[in-house]
Amino acid sequence: MKTFEIAALVGGNLVGNGELEITHGADLADACSLSLAFSVGDASVETDAGCVLAKAGSAVAAPAVIYVDDPRLAFSIVCEILHPPKRLDPAIHPTAVISPTVKIGDGVFIGAHVTIGEGSVIGDDCQIRPGSQIGDNVTIGSGSILSSNVIIGDGCTLGSNVVLHAGVVIGTDGFGFARDKDRYVKFPQIGTVMIEDDVEIGANTCIDRGALGETRIGEGTKIDNLVQIAHNVKIGKRVVIAGQSGIAGSSVIEDDVVIAGQVGISDHVTIKQGAVIGAKSAVFPNKIVRPGFWTGIPVQRSADYLKQAALLRNLEELRSEIARLRRSGQS
Amino acid sequence: MKTFEIAALVGGNLVGNGELEITHGADLADACSLSLAFSVGDASVETDAGCVLAKAGSAVAAPAVIYVDDPRLAFSIVCEILHPPKRLDPAIHPTAVISPTVKIGDGVFIGAHVTIGEGSVIGDDCQIRPGSQIGDNVTIGSGSILSSNVIIGDGCTLGSNVVLHAGVVIGTDGFGFARDKDRYVKFPQIGTVMIEDDVEIGANTCIDRGALGETRIGEGTKIDNLVQIAHNVKIGKRVVIAGQSGIAGSSVIEDDVVIAGQVGISDHVTIKQGAVIGAKSAVFPNKIVRPGFWTGIPVQRSADYLKQAALLRNLEELRSEIARLRRSGQS
């Protein structure tokens, strides 16, 4: 891309050479004359980058500087074009084992050692990498990418442009049992999973099928590695869930919620639109979490959490104070 | 199943039509005339279900109502018959790579891209789904189901009717090292794993082999997704362990323990029969946890935990009180 094209794409104000050729994104520190980099702060920047995205008013010495409101966002938008996800040429590897009843769209890549079960439908331009195992009656929308060793259970549905990273498991049985005298009887886990368009799910994350109904992940939601999503969870649109968090059965995560890493959400919880849950927090069963920032085990408003943490740090002083009061009362 | 058969199976009291044909289990809300549903509360129920399992005394309008003590358990028992786990017809896929020394029972399904190493024994009626990798000298009891991409290390033993979901790893090396001057020397991880009958293990859960002895999972125990069981852990019968919990080396979990999600059990801990550990709790090394409900980091009796949590919420008030006392003492 030429620098003037980049400026036009991000709606930025270009200062310097508009005809420079840019081939890739890079950090300011590792950049060369063919690099696009970005600067988020106000500090003056030294870099070898050919082009830098920066906030208005920042002092950047580079052959081309493009001023934008949100340099990191602008950088991401340009890199969507400079670094599109890898797409292998359409082909079906001869070692793939595909039921004759599978419908495969145009432009699809299916790698080695893949299996696809009866009645499944693979949309146009999908990429299914080596070792992925797709069950029966699975539907995958166009443009979706399954990385290596992804597993999709029977009857699950993926929208378009879904990205599943290595080792993701979609549609495994939920965890539900009823206690009989001397054994656990399995509660039926016969529902499905529905993953809407533009969802991205990180490596080795597990998403259980609904027990009777469905588990749903809303459009544009992004989930990190090693996350657990239990049966019948409903996740809204544009939700972000960081690594190693877990959401127990039947909880509802509304649109635009942000959940940091290692968070635990118990069952039958509702997290309302606009709530942000801090790292390592826990929400216990049946709670409703309202908009705002929440932290702690169990979560409280982050302002309250910080106040309480400060009180805790002063607990010893409090105890000393009481001892002093007691002594002065006795004297 | 006919409704009179369902009533007989669960020992319930049938009111209404005993000859209705029921084909599947469903939620009250999604049910149709062919559905069995269940109601746990006392509220009056509106549903299109043909048959409802309910507690004596609840007001349910349906063509057939079966009154039982535990409707959810009864529903689960009926659904074991209506919705048995999927079993593919016996076959060995030509892409499976099976050592000639493997003994395979009757009625076994082995899917595509499976490997089975030397000297392993696969019992009757096992189902081994695509992409599973089974090592040498593994023994799998009859009727067990390995979902896709399951991995079983050399020398491990599974009982009968064991269910391993996608991506489960059994018999990986435990995590033990001895520090030498400038490096870690691996402590030998040469033991085994023994999984008893009727155990079910969730997706991407890992169970380490014993360092020198064995890691054991007792009969009828149920383990959720993304759980970590370290070397030499002994888990009793009918234990329940929810998602993302972890149990460190050599700990003992006695029969009928319940461990909620994201719990951490350190090494050399004993959890006594009848203990229940709340979500996100931690048990630190060498502790013995007695029967009852336990919560917190580290765990305390749940009643104490709740009392302490209430005190914590009042910490600011306590501080104000002390300030008042000090002022009144000075006046």
Added chain:
Amino acid sequence: MKTFEIAALVGGNLVGNGELEITHGADLADACSLSLAFSVGDASVETDAGCVLAKAGSAVAAPAVIYVDDPRLAFSIVCEILHPPKRLDPAIHPTAVISPTVKIGDGVFIGAHVTIGEGSVIGDDCQIRPGSQIGDNVTIGSGSILSSNVIIGDGCTLGSNVVLHAGVVIGTDGFGFARDKDRYVKFPQIGTVMIEDDVEIGANTCIDRGALGETRIGEGTKIDNLVQIAHNVKIGKRVVIAGQSGIAGSSVIEDDVVIAGQVGISDHVTIKQGAVIGAKSAVFPNKIVRPGFWTGIPVQRSADYLKQAALLRNLEELRSEIARLRRSGQS
């Protein structure tokens, strides 16, 4: 090995028969005359082991006793020889799908259902077990072992004698997005992963590629199962990270740090050389953690944590004391 050879290897003081043949390591309780066992305490030991490693001064009755400073370390050193990791004879399974541009060293084993992409280099004596999927332009140093169903993304580099257990994912995309009005734009995840020599990584652990630069795991570092290492994390040499811990983006873990299980390290944290982080702890963003023992959410020095925990246990007493003071003040 003869017992005199064992004594020489570990530099110990042999008492008893130096010509005994020892075939394997075992626990004191399970040992036989061909076993090497070890005793860490001072208590007198009863065992059937042919040879016992023990601390000077301990009363051990065995045909051969070897006195050493660190019996567990000495046992580990001997077991490195008695129980070397399994190495299958060099061979490339016919079902492996290997790009013609891959360079494969001498003595390499490549199992069934493996794929290796364009331009990758597999060093001498590597073992790549069934179902592993290796991308393009991956370099693996000599003597490395990839267990079953391991996934290595394009362009990642492994040193020599690296051990990756089953289901490990190296080089998956990091979790970074920039919020546009009504969607998340992916921040580019186009960096790499560099795993240095002698690193061992546990089952189903995920290591993200750098966003723009690299994620690096230093020489001799040991990582347990189900751990999450985010993009651009730099881990030093001889670091130990136990199960289910997670390290968020761009954090730096210096040499010789020890991180226990279920720990969360937020982004842009530095853990200084010599720090030990206790189980279930959390380090919040941008912190620097200095040498010493740290525990809690968020971490504090373990001595402070224990003091605070004791104060918390006395919180009710504190409250009663205040009530008494108030009453006595009013009287």
